[in-house]
Amino acid sequence: MKLPKQFDFVILAMAFIFILLTIYMALIWRPLDTNFEAPYAQKIFYFHVPVAWVSYLAFGVVFMGSAQFLRTGQRHWDTIAFASAEIGVLFATFVILTGPVWGAAEWKVYWRWEDTKLTITFILWLIYIAYLVLRGGTESEDKARLAAVFGIIGFICVPLSFISSRIWYSIHPNVVATSSGSLSTESGMGLAAGVVAFTFLYMFMLRKRLLIFELNEKVQELKERIGGI
């Protein structure tokens, strides 16, 4: 994590370039997909899926950071987990908001409670909000350990929730797990650009959030040195 400051600029520039590329590919280059009832609304796919990917990535990082913190006891793993959880919840919120926008156009309803994928994403979102509530604002050693334990339990709970839905019912389109290739190569390229763009954005946000933590600690240290609170 001890990379030079200029590195942040490179990450941000990459994110910016790829976001522009995604916008171009999604809105201009790709023709309207007439397989869908609402071809214009289908364009949200290039935003929705990468954002969903980033939220899963972020929650995975929370799990890894929590496990590493419990194993090694090093503080910086805990800050990584916390920062990642915040970003993950933000991106998961975007997933939950953009989904119904598309659903309203395509399915004519905003939400389908019977759809496994939708409800599990919702549960995931709730679990990590609970994680953030547990973390609260305080920075005590105790809190970090408890949050790490919950971060691990929460992450394990998600696949369990998936299994527990008796009828594996989902009309949500499949992106990754299709063998028949429902996604054309060109659309896949647009999607890949989006995934790369948002992954860079995630990295940038994570590094900035960690920097803020670091500065906070420094301020606290300075305050203590001059005898303040």
Place this chain on the structure above:
Amino acid sequence: MMPQAITIAQKDIKTEFRTREMIFSMVVFSLLIIMAFRFAFEFYLEESTAATVSEEVLPLVSPILWVTFCFAGMLGLLTSFAKEKDRGTLDGLMLVPMDRSAIYFGKVLSNFFLILIVDIASVVFFSLFFAFDYTGNAVPMFAVILLGTFGFVVIGTLISSISVNARGREVLFAILLIPLILFTILLPSITATSLALEGRIMDAQVELRLLGAFAVIYIALGYLMFNFVLEE
């Protein structure tokens, strides 16, 4: 480890029955929840006669029962560690030269026992308030309740030990626990209980197997994680 866990469970149950403070409030709370549901469904059940009421109530039974178990049970789970913490006896337990997870398993056993009493009370209250007859399906229904409650207690005790150290633990406990059990415990339990009441318990094999599997996974999680929670 198991004998120590049983000793801790016995200690908990003994202290509880000396005052009967917690079990009493849990039973009263479950009574109030069932009563609230009775009045909430008053409009729906207004027209029903003694002959038809059982049929009309049938779809309501397992959701109402499980919501009651869940909330009344949470009251008990919440205090199982909070009491120890407030009296300063948790430190005493931690000083005992034994595997820390014995504390966890002891708490699981005592909570399971107390919540089962509340479950039975709720089932009785339900049949009184809704004039519902369990006729012949009571045994499979209790089997499902036993299994579901066990899973609920296993994860609930672990979360209780986490939230007890945090600020505003009462609210936090509910926020942490409900998303975790929604799909893994509540949904399979409600489906299986409904099937049991319809006399089709054999159709609920998937749910029962899931409940069993989740209980095992949550026990493993509790065993692995509890040391980290208490570490001081």
